[in-house]
Amino acid sequence: GAVVSQHPSWVICKSGTSVKIECRSLDFQATTMFWYRQFPKQSLMLMATSNEGSKATYEQGVEKDKFLINHASLTLSTLTVTSAHPEDSSFYICSAIDRAKGTEAFFGQGTRLTVV
Amino acid sequence: GNSVTQMEGPVTLSEEAFLTINCTYTATGYPSLFWYVQYPGEGLQLLLKATKADDKGSNKGFEATYRKETTSFHLEKGSVQVSDSAVYFCALSGGSNYKLTFGKGTLLTVNP
Numbered sequence: 001g002a003v004v005s006q007h008p009s010w011v012i013c014k015s016g017t018s019v020k021i022e023c024r025s026l027d028f029q030a031t032t033m034f035w036y037r038q039f040p041k042q043s044l045m046l047m048a049t050s051n052e053g054s055k056a057t058y059e060q061g062v063e064k065d066k067f068l069i070n071h072a073s074l075t076l077s078t079l080t081v082t083s084a085h086p087e088d089s090s091f092y093i094c095s096a097i098d099r100a101k102g103t104e105a106f107f108g109q110g111t112r113l114t115v116v
Numbered sequence: 117g118n119s120v121t122q123m124e125g126p127v128t129l130s131e132e133a134f135l136t137i138n139c140t141y142t143a144t145g146y147p148s149l150f151w152y153v154q155y156p157g158e159g160l161q162l163l164l165k166a167t168k169a170d171d172k173g174s175n176k177g178f179e180a181t182y183r184k185e186t187t188s189f190h191l192e193k194g195s196v197q198v199s200d201s202a203v204y205f206c207a208l209s210g211g212s213n214y215k216l217t218f219g220k221g222t223l224l225t226v227n228p
Contacts, residue, residue, distance in 0.1 A: 034214075034216070041220065041221075042220060043120070043205070043218040043219055043221060046215060046216070095160075095216075104162050105214065105216060107152075107159040107161070109158055110159060
């Protein structure tokens with residue numbers, strides 16, 4: 001299947017700093033990417049949907065000014081957690097699809113963010 | 117809204133045992149149903165799917181049947197292996213937006 005690479009796989013940052021997570025589709029065009037957040041022993045919660053070249057659509061309750069999503073190319077989307085706080089510590093996962101081909105969603109391996 | 121409820125884990129089995137992980141859903145319309153698997157240290161992979169009532173998805177010895185009357189999509193395997201140890205997620209997708217709603221995941225450990 002297609003490959004989605006997420007980087008970094010883990011990151012530790014200080015409170016108040018910003019962290020950027022990258023999600024790349026390596027061998028297909030990701031017209032749409034999704035960002036999820038997963039708490040321990042909880043399901044994946046969809047944060048936002050981003051279509052290439054347009055603004056992301058955020059789910060209810062997700063702060064768009066805190067979780068900045070950019071999807072400037074067909075192979076790259078980024079999630080920036082701004083002014084991170086300990087409560088932002090979580091596991092973040094991206095997935096990507098090619099809507100034109102109606103492909104299944106391919107997932108990155110996830111990023112463990114710890115804010116200290 | 118859409119929701120997925122799956123069996124709480126963890127589930128621990130011996131090799132060659134029979135596996136069932138229950139999954140029920142609530143959705144409007146006619147969703148597609150999925151099982152994803154996450155092996156240790158890896159991302160989620162699609163295990164199988166079904167797109168309409170009575171469809172049976174199957175892959176790697178795993179099966180699940182889309183039961184509209186009971187709103188269920190239970191995952192089964194006749195004989196598990198140690199290599200099946202992973203977290204299994206039931207999910208649904210409704211409409212053309214490709215959004216997935218996940219269950220909480222079930223950790224399966226298979227002992228030799």
